Amino acid sequence: MATIESYATAGGKRYRVRYRTPARKQTDKRGFKTKRDAEAFAATVEVSKLRGEYIDATAARLTIAELGAEWLTRQTHLKPSSYRPVESAWRLHVEPLWGVQAVADIRKTxxxxWVSELTTGDGKGRKPKSATVVIRAYGILASILDSAVDDRRILSNPSRGVNLPRKxxxxxxxxxxxxxxxxxxTSKYPTLVLVLAYCGLRWGEAVGLRVKDLDMLRRRINVTENAVEVG
Incomplete structure (x- = not known):
């Protein structure tokens, strides 16, 4: 249970609430001007722990820049060609505005x-972005905030439910x-153009072909590699 202590300051008596987090870590919050305010806070803490809704105030102060950098390192499941636009959207559209914001301070409005200004332009020289770019940037922010919810940094994701542009x-x-x-x-590589046009191969599959992948007797192309050029 939380305990309440008084202490003296230059501005008069103040109260401190000592309590344990769900992880059994001892912590406190000070600065309450009245004992009633301190008791109300202590009761709120105990109820939130019982309901499984307790949020560590320190954890909630982490910024999007800090959590975003960690989030990017977890995107190892993406292919290089998929990772590159994600990293670019984070660097150009998400981090500049949201990087300094603590997750607890972000509001749905x-x-x-932000989504509306990306879609239509902000009237300050920034041109409208395509629906694909806007949705990708929004998805990054929303995913970072989902992770913050999972880690009990915030109770709910404030980005969910906003109106997005339609593709x-x-x-x-x-x-x-x-x-x-x-x-x-008229091409430098006429055979490559014909293969792409009639065989249904993606670019990475076509340029990854080797002589061993061609079965001339059976008239088949065996796709075994996908060469993707990044950078």
Missing amino acids: AVQQ TKKPHVYLTHEQVHALAM
Whole structure:
């Protein structure tokens, strides 16, 4: 249970609340002007521990920059081609605004304002970003805050539920056989153009091909590697 102690200051008597966190760590909060305020805080702490809602104030003061750097190191499951736009979105759109913010200070309205300004421009020279860029940047912030919830730094994620821009599908344009062959003939690598056009390979799969991957007797291409150029 929490205990309350009084102590003297130049401004008069003050009260301190000593209590244990759910991890059994001894801590305190001081500066209460009245014993009633201290008792109210102590009761709130005990109730939050019983409900499993206790949040360590120190943990809640960590900034998005600190948590974001850790979050990036955990994205090892991403391929290099997928990681690069994520890192870029973090560096260009998330960290500059949110980096100095403590997770406990972030509000849903502020996140919505940020998303809106990314989508339409901020009127200060920053141009609107595509829906893909906005959603990616938002996803990074939301994921970092999800991790903060999991680690009991905040009780809930303030970024969830904001309105996001919708992606608009562009009409697909397909080349005719004549156009494909015309493109191939003007290319430095006509065979590569034809392989990409007719075999359904991705770029990384096509440039990763080796002679051993071609089965000329069976007329088959065996895709065994995916070469992705990053940087």
